[in-house]
Amino acid sequence: MRRIVRSAAAATALAAAVTAAGCGLDGGERESVAAKRSLVIGVKADQPGLGLRDASGAYTGFDVDTALYVAGRLGVPRDRVRFETTPSSIREHALAAGTVDMIFATYSITAPRKSKVTFAGPYYVPHQDTLVRSDDDSIRNVRDLKGKRLCEVTGSNSWRRVIEERKIAAERVRSPTYSACMTMLAEGRIDAVSTDDLILAGFARGRPVKIINAPFTDEKYGVGLRKGDLDGCEAVNRAITQMYQSGHAQRLLEKWFGESGLRLTTGVPQFEGCS
Numbered sequence: 001m002r003r004i005v006r007s008a009a010a011a012t013a014l015a016a017a018v019t020a021a022g023c024g025l026d027g028g029e030r031e032s033v034a035a036k037r038s039l040v041i042g043v044k045a046d047q048p049g050l051g052l053r054d055a056s057g058a059y060t061g062f063d064v065d066t067a068l069y070v071a072g073r074l075g076v077p078r079d080r081v082r083f084e085t086t087p088s089s090i091r092e093h094a095l096a097a098g099t100v101d102m103i104f105a106t107y108s109i110t111a112p113r114k115s116k117v118t119f120a121g122p123y124y125v126p127h128q129d130t131l132v133r134s135d136d137d138s139i140r141n142v143r144d145l146k147g148k149r150l151c152e153v154t155g156s157n158s159w160r161r162v163i164e165e166r167k168i169a170a171e172r173v174r175s176p177t178y179s180a181c182m183t184m185l186a187e188g189r190i191d192a193v194s195t196d197d198l199i200l201a202g203f204a205r206g207r208p209v210k211i212i213n214a215p216f217t218d219e220k221y222g223v224g225l226r227k228g229d230l231d232g233c234e235a236v237n238r239a240i241t242q243m244y245q246s247g248h249a250q251r252l253l254e255k256w257f258g259e260s261g262l263r264l265t266t267g268v269p270q271f272e273g274c275s
Contacts, residue, residue: 033101033225033232039076041067042086042100042224046179049202049256050106059083062198062256063221066123067104069248070223073239088155092116095226102236103224106196109272118229119222120236122269123243124253127215128161129197129262133185134208139192141214145170148191151181158195161217178203185209201260211262220272233274244268 033039043063044051050061064083071081084100091107094100095117109119132139139145145162150170152159154177162168173190175181182203184190193200196219200211223240225232243249250266257264 030098030226032229032235034074034229034235035231036074036076036101038080038082039071039074039101040082040084040099041071042091042094042103042105043067043083044087044105045085046177047106047199047202048205050198051104052202053085061202062124062252063104063106065252065255066243066249067102069243069252070102070104070123070236070239073242074235091224095224098226101226102232105224106199107222107224109220109222114272114275116227118225118227118233118274119272120225120233120274121222121240121271122220123223123240123249124198124221125265125269126196126198126219126221128158128194128217128219129200129215130192130194130212131185131200131204131209132192132212133188134210136191140212142166142194142216143168145192145194147171149173149189151175151178151184151190151193153178153181153195156195162194166216182207182209197262198257201257201262204260204262211260213261213263220269222272230274237271237274240271241268 043059045053047061051059051063052061053059068078068081086094086100086103086105091103091105095103109122130139130142139148142162146169148170150159150162150172152172152174159172163170175184178199181193185193197211197215204211223236253264253266
């Protein structure tokens, strides 16, 4: 009988050890980004000035450079950072599944998203603004979009903030992407494009267009982390603070958007708090 009891106890201990191991770094509980020696970072691949993948496969833009700075402050050098194209539709899933460790991809902090993701930052607070042709002086603020042809990008809510939230009777012209909006604007098929000012600034480079500098919303670009990674969140926030205090953030903003005519914000953003 004593042998049976001892065997049962040993089996219980073994099961507990296996369970504990399963909850460790190789199991369901992943280590914080603050402790990782390499990082996979999700970015956009189709937003000039923010996250753009070129023909060679390299990623460039403000989000990419910011991600590399933060990774460096976390102790992860460039050669141990890998970027992964992460469209808006899969961001939460990619973090939950561990496909990516962090996301820098014009990822606005919202209450519904905070229930699924831990956000560090924001690392920048852009505003919704409006882009028009350089020779068009008829649109000076969002109210002037009344009766104008406004680009409506599939899957974007930016047009809703104009037409539904502010009740401005603009004419919606559908487009699959913001790149297509730029072509339509150049050809005179639309009068304006309205979305986050950094996105507009990226597309404005090298085109005969201008941002009217009449912002009417705040959008908080956060760093997406696995839900519950509070250590990682705090470490990223410290890195973002250092990026601004050292002047590096200003240099990056001027590098990517300095010629756009956009009024840039170079002070440390107010953080949301880690949760």
